[in-house]
């Protein structure tokens with residue numbers, strides 16, 4: 001793949017050159033004063049980005065699924081009741097993980113491309129004695145975003161722990177961890193946080209810590225036991241030496257840089273940029289008469305777009321887009337897997353990257369004999385970017 005090609009999938013994403021340079025630094029010892037300071041600052045920057053200043057950030061080598069696994073392993077015991085708000089494939093995944101630790105799952109299933117209605121959540125929480133609720137902030141299989149502030153507040157009202165899968169959202173969609181009363185927010189390095197894959201990230205609030213301490217049985221997974229990691233994270237933040245399992249030193253250096261760039265841009269600006277790019281991209285697709293998977297723009301995520309292929313076009317389109325120097329990806333939702341494709345537009349991308357992607361999609365559609373006004377998608381996106 002030529003080095004100037006664009007990677008526009010919903011994670012992993014292209015990274016800022018400064019982030020990549022951090023990866024190629026000489027490897028530091030994980031308990032050297034220099035690295036202790038970098039890791040400590042990284043945890044503090046995560047608190048700033050996720051607005052969890054009163055809570056504990058945890059960073060562990062692994063992918064996002066490990067962060068989900070750590071949450072379930074550490075908070076659940078056999079027989080605990082969990083309600084899963086399911087907006088796609090990653091709701092299924094959280095249910096499967098919780099089930100593995102012996103939880104009884106109730107799933108509130110959203111219609112394809114839509115969110116779970118709030119009345120349904122309210123009803124379920126009134127009826128059941130749930131310990132924990134999971135919700136996917138942005139489901140990467142459908143491109144749907146949930147209002148996690150409302151969900152977290154509702155869960156807190158009913159004394160249920162709220163666990164948010166923010167893997168495809170953090171740094172691309174707003175989160176105010178402490179203020180909204182979220183109990184655990186899990187994410188990963190390779191999406192809007194703009195770092196290569198390899199870090200599982202959690203923000204853990206005080207109610208979750210209390211629930212962990214109140215366990216009756218030991219955690220049945222050694223690596224995923226939050227109790228092994230919390231003292232290590234606290235030590236790094238206190239600029240002290242500590243060791244449980246070797247941290248991914250260079251990836252943490254890269255995250256340190258990426259968080260600095262995000263904070264330098266300003267969180268509000270960063271969210272606004274994601275929203276603007278998302279609106280411009282969606283306007284471009286709509287102008288080509290393509291249909292989006294989310295049922296309306298209110299529930300459509302700012303970090304990616306899921307688009308149905310038009311009649312007569314199939315996954316061969318992805319190859320044609322790739323030939324034009326842009327990588328996008330196919331569908332993963334079992335109900336519509338072969339009928340749609342997905343484009344990520346998060347992290348350190350520019351408006352030019354977005355326009356180049358739309359240009360490549362138009363070129364590929366044209367080469368697939370789909371009839372449309374060449375340039376219509378680009379014009380609509382340009383207009384939106386220009387604030388028209």
Ligand code: PMP
Nearest residue numbers: 063064065090138140167168188
């Ligand atoms: N949840 C969501 C919303 C995701 O987008 C992903 C990754 N596509 C995961 C969970 C799983 O994360 P990972 O692949 O990093 O394990």
